[in-house]
Amino acid sequence: MTLDAKIPEGPLAEKWSKHKFNLKLVNPANKRKYTVIVVGTGLAGASAAASLAELGYNVKAFCFQDSPRRAHSIAAQGGINAAKNYQNDGDSIHRLFYDTIKGGDYRAREGNVYRLAEVSVNIIDQCVAQGVPFAREYGGLLDNRSFGGAQVSRTFYARGQTGQQLLLGAYSALNRQIHAGKVTMFSRHEMMDVVTIDGQAKGIVTRNLVTGNIESHAGHAVLLCTGGYGNVFYLSTNAMGCNVTAAWKAHKRGAFFANPCFTQIHPTCIPVTGDHQSKLTLMSESLRNDGRVWVPKTKELAAKLRNGEIKPADLKEEDRDYFLERKYPSFGNLVPRDVASRNAKEMVDEGRGVGTSGIAVFLDFADAIKRLGEETVREKYGNLFDMYQQITDENPYKQPMRIYPAVHYTMGGLWVDYNLMTTVPGLYALGEANFSDHGANRLGASALMQGLADGYFVIPYTLGDYLASIGPKPVDANHPAFKEAEKEVKAHIKQLLSLKGKKTVDQYHRELGHIMWEYCGMARNEDGLIKAKELISALRKDFWKNAFVCGSNEELNQNLEKASRVADFLELGELMVEDALKRKESCGGHFRIESQTDEGEAKRDDDHYTYVAAWEYKGDDKPETLHKEKLVFENVKLTQRSYK
Amino acid sequence: MMRLSILEDMKLTLKVWRQKNANTKGQLVTYKADHVSPDMSFLEMLDVVNEDLIHKGDEPIHFDHDCREGICGACSLHINGRPHGPKQGITTCQLHMRSFNDGDVIVIEPWRAAAFPVIRDLVTDRSAFDRIQHAGGYISVNTGGVPDANCIPISKVVADEALNSATCIGCGACVAACKNASAMLFVSAKVSQMALLPQGQPERYQRVQAMVTQMDQEGFGNCTNTGACEAECPKEISLSNIARMNRDYFAANIFKE
Ligand SMILES: Cc1cc2nc3c(=O)[nH]c(=O)nc-3n(C[C@H](O)[C@H](O)[C@H](O)COP(=O)(O)OP(=O)(O)OC[C@H]3O[C@@H](n4cnc5c(N)ncnc54)[C@H](O)[C@@H]3O)c2cc1C
Numbered sequence: 037m038t039l040d041a042k043i044p045e046g047p048l049a050e051k052w053s054k055h056k057f058n059l060k061l062v063n064p065a066n067k068r069k070y071t072v073i074v075v076g077t078g079l080a081g082a083s084a085a086a087s088l089a090e091l092g093y094n095v096k097a098f099c100f101q102d103s104p105r106r107a108h109s110i111a112a113q114g115g116i117n118a119a120k121n122y123q124n125d126g127d128s129i130h131r132l133f134y135d136t137i138k139g140g141d142y143r144a145r146e147g148n149v150y151r152l153a154e155v156s157v158n159i160i161d162q163c164v165a166q167g168v169p170f171a172r173e174y175g176g177l178l179d180n181r182s183f184g185g186a187q188v189s190r191t192f193y194a195r196g197q198t199g200q201q202l203l204l205g206a207y208s209a210l211n212r213q214i215h216a217g218k219v220t221m222f223s224r225h226e227m228m229d230v231v232t233i234d235g236q237a238k239g240i241v242t243r244n245l246v247t248g249n250i251e252s253h254a255g256h257a258v259l260l261c262t263g264g265y266g267n268v269f270y271l272s273t274n275a276m277g278c279n280v281t282a283a284w285k286a287h288k289r290g291a292f293f294a295n296p297c298f299t300q301i302h303p304t305c306i307p308v309t310g311d312h313q314s315k316l317t318l319m320s321e322s323l324r325n326d327g328r329v330w331v332p333k334t335k336e337l338a339a340k341l342r343n344g345e346i347k348p349a350d351l352k353e354e355d356r357d358y359f360l361e362r363k364y365p366s367f368g369n370l371v372p373r374d375v376a377s378r379n380a381k382e383m384v385d386e387g388r389g390v391g392t393s394g395i396a397v398f399l400d401f402a403d404a405i406k407r408l409g410e411e412t413v414r415e416k417y418g419n420l421f422d423m424y425q426q427i428t429d430e431n432p433y434k435q436p437m438r439i440y441p442a443v444h445y446t447m448g449g450l451w452v453d454y455n456l457m458t459t460v461p462g463l464y465a466l467g468e469a470n471f472s473d474h475g476a477n478r479l480g481a482s483a484l485m486q487g488l489a490d491g492y493f494v495i496p497y498t499l500g501d502y503l504a505s506i507g508p509k510p511v512d513a514n515h516p517a518f519k520e521a522e523k524e525v526k527a528h529i530k531q532l533l534s535l536k537g538k539k540t541v542d543q544y545h546r547e548l549g550h551i552m553w554e555y556c557g558m559a560r561n562e563d564g565l566i567k568a569k570e571l572i573s574a575l576r577k578d579f580w581k582n583a584f585v586c587g588s589n590e591e592l593n594q595n596l597e598k599a600s601r602v603a604d605f606l607e608l609g610e611l612m613v614e615d616a617l618k619r620k621e622s623c624g625g626h627f628r629i630e631s632q633t634d635e636g637e638a639k640r641d642d643d644h645y646t647y648v649a650a651w652e653y654k655g656d657d658k659p660e661t662l663h664k665e666k667l668v669f670e671n672v673k674l675t676q677r678s679y680k
Numbered sequence: 681m682m683r684l685s686i687l688e689d690m691k692l693t694l695k696v697w698r699q700k701n702a703n704t705k706g707q708l709v710t711y712k713a714d715h716v717s718p719d720m721s722f723l724e725m726l727d728v729v730n731e732d733l734i735h736k737g738d739e740p741i742h743f744d745h746d747c748r749e750g751i752c753g754a755c756s757l758h759i760n761g762r763p764h765g766p767k768q769g770i771t772t773c774q775l776h777m778r779s780f781n782d783g784d785v786i787v788i789e790p791w792r793a794a795a796f797p798v799i800r801d802l803v804t805d806r807s808a809f810d811r812i813q814h815a816g817g818y819i820s821v822n823t824g825g826v827p828d829a830n831c832i833p834i835s836k837v838v839a840d841e842a843l844n845s846a847t848c849i850g851c852g853a854c855v856a857a858c859k860n861a862s863a864m865l866f867v868s869a870k871v872s873q874m875a876l877l878p879q880g881q882p883e884r885y886q887r888v889q890a891m892v893t894q895m896d897q898e899g900f901g902n903c904t905n906t907g908a909c910e911a912e913c914p915k916e917i918s919l920s921n922i923a924r925m926n927r928d929y930f931a932a933n934i935f936k937e
């Protein structure tokens with residue numbers, strides 16, 4: 037099978053408008069004859085479900101939380117990008133496009149990224165119209181802040197809770213459609229499988245998490261808006277429930293998985309404190325606007341700090357190494373995430389880390405407080421500082437924060453074409469669940485933008501084209517394909533519940549996380565990856581023999597839910613490692629130790645790796661097949677990324 | 681993994697509400713938690729207890745949680761008689777064990793309210809909150825066709841005040857704290873956000889009526905101005921929202937006549 041990304045012909049700036057014109061439309065009276073299934077109601081899913089329902093389609097929406105308002109999107113802190121150029125600082129659609137392509141280390145499609153930049157401006161308009169209370173200046177107009185990888189201020193925000201406000205906006209639009217009867221909402225439901233008939237996606241099988249009922253839902257198309265898979269690392273900044281199950285089941289039904297090894301490790305998170313740790317907490321990138329990152333100049337000073345002989349404030353300016361400012365004078369503390377993370381790791385590896393564990397660097401606000409006053413700093417970042425103090429019991433107004441990188445986001449995901457359709461006709465992927473726009477590294481404040489772009493402004497157009505082509509003939513949930521899928525789901529659950537070994541599901545998850553972090557984390561090499569493959573494969577086999585799963589199916593059973601998700605992570609982990617192994621170049625967040633510049637930066641190999649790796653599932657325990665989608669750059673010149 | 685904490689372990693006695701499902705009776709069951717680090721969050725402490733229970737072949741304690749950073753509103757434990765525990769302005773997941781002492785007895789219960797029936801153990805059904813939002817918690821705009829964002833100037837003071845209201849995480853602590861199990865703080869926060877903003881004006885009175893009517897149908901109690909909701913709200917949503925909603929509600933009735 038050859039991958040066709042379906043990027044429209046023509047000049048970059050005209051592709052999307054031309055494409056929109058060429059897409060088939062569904063006549064308004066016919067829309068109500070179609071049912072669309074939307075799995076996931078985070079930013080991508082809620083915006084898609086609401087917008088499609090407004091157009092007249094019937095929508096069935098699903099989430100595993102008790103309410104759509106609790107999707108992981110709620111936790112996004114810093115902001116959302118848009119090329120509004122309200123600051124008159126030289127921003128434009130083209131600049132946002134360029135920054136995103138470059139930030140992604142030239143491993144994303146030009147056409148998709150340009151469209152994203154184009155619709156970014158509409159997103160802000162839409163959210164304001166819904167009543168999202170973005171930060172304002174005294175004159176009453178919208179305020180912006182700066183994020184990494186950009187030299188303009190284009191990030192819109194609502195204190196440190198931008199994701200919450202955007203999600204509540206999308207949730208309100210969704211609620212309006214639920215009230216109108218156009219969306220039927222199924223909370224506390226987990227999608228367990230995709231159902232295809234004659235090769236087309238026609239519905240899903242779900243488990244009601246309260247009763248355990250296995251149910252079929254039929255529709256004309258299925259949209260997976262199920263978020264990222266960062267929790268494969270066990271410790272990450274993701275919410276506890278984030279998982280790969282929906283995407284993975286779709287993968288097993290024929291949807292290719294793209295660039296699975298592209299993981300974002302966020303530089304500013306609160307360091308691990310002990311083995312009880314269940315998740316890591318992000319300190320928003322926006323803090324790097326005013327916070328300065330440093331470690332002591334020497335190992336000796338670092339050692340004294342660690343054992344409490346001296347305090348950070350005792351260190352004179354000349355004894356501090358503001359390593360990002362030193363190495364990257366033009367971007368300074370605002371270099372992209374992958375660069376900032378790798379540098380922090382380097383400092384720690386050199387023995388210059390701080391905190392009792394030595395696995396941390398400082399993020400210092402002393403200068404900002406001197407310059408702006410504590411009140412202004414509190415106004416800008418108050419809730420983040422409070423969060424930090426709550427967790428660490430240290431006051432960041434008085435002493436520098438300790439931070440360290442943590443897994444945060446997954447650029448990889450289901451392969452989709454320009455229309456957001458996967459390799460299974462009628463099956464779409466939106467938001468973090470797809471791979472499309474961020475290449476090998478995502479810029480801060482661009483995930484919210486992409487989720488809402490997909491849901492509000494892309495899928496309402498592209499889905500119509502497909503629906504018009506298949507026609508409104510009803511789909512029957514009693515079709516044998518549904519019965520067959522239900523049977524398989526039930527068998528899978530039964531098998532999980534039959535596991536009565538010695539180790540808990542969490543133990544397996546934690547072990548998998550260790551393997552992934554150790555060998556497929558911030559730095560990767562061939563030997564380590566080969567080892568990781570063996571370890572994961574052995575761990576997976578052990579899981580299916582020695583794990584212990586409690587309770588029964590016919591009840592709320594959080595242990596069973598977790599077991600089912602971990603089982604999928606154990607399969608995904610191996611594919612991530614395989615993908616990392618095959619890509620022998622470094623690019624963005626994927627750092628192959630074998631491929632670096634003299635200065636230790638990621639070194640791409642454009643001659644051999646300018647492609648999207650799309651993996652095809654071939655059956656249990658069979659190696660997956662790699663398909664390559666060549667990336668074509670007609671508008672930007674590929675250069676070694678430099679933030680100096 | 682290495683033990684990074686330099687602090688001593690604490691020993692605690694937990695009395696936890698266990699209830700198989702909505703149709704069975706529940707009871708408090710006592711557990712020992714012997715290896716509690718002060719650095720753990722409250723939910724991490726429960727994770728450790730649950731791992732022990734599973735090892736012993738017992739059913740783990742069920743509780744709602746997701747983000748574990750105080751924003752999703754999923755966690756909802758009544759700890760020693762107070763929603764989200766002893767500290768002000770935080771959720772259960774933000775509570776750390778250093779707020780307790782070695783040897784403490786901790787009673788953990790679900791939210792108690794007729795409108796929030798127990799599903800299992802500490803998990804309750806809070807879908808009533810969603811249904812109130814369905815009734816009117818929105819501004820009726822479709823996707824597309826809206827004006828440029830800066831065409832609607834809003835003073836910083838008003839925008840900040842609207843955000844203060846919009847900060848509500850929908851956890852239900854206000855209901856759990858109230859002796860009447862009233863949902864006024866929750867509903868008024870949404871009503872206020874929209875009533876403060878120019879975008880919310882066209883549907884202002886209709887919205888408050890629709891939401892209050894739904895609230896009453898869900899079986900929440902009346903507000904008798906005791907202020908427990910504000911005191912226990914993890915996001916410190918102000919009682920002034922209730923006053924604002926009451927004003928709008930009365931105004932709505934007058935306009936109707
Ligand atoms: C702490 C943190 C801070 C962040 N800050 C920012 C920021 O400032 N700016 C920015 O741009 N990005 C930020 N991000 C990234 C951004 O928040 C996410 O990438 C984005 O919100 C993902 O949205 P989504 O709609 O794709 O998925 P999600 O919001 O994760 O939603 C997934 C949905 O799918 C459902 N689901 C999943 N699996 C199943 C299943 N099997 N069955 C049924 N339902 C299922 C869930 O219930 C949920 O409704 C941040 C991320 C984190 C972790």
Ligand code: FES
Pocket residue numbers: 744745746747748749750751752753754755771772773774
């Ligand atoms: S788990 Fe999200 S607020 Fe506590």
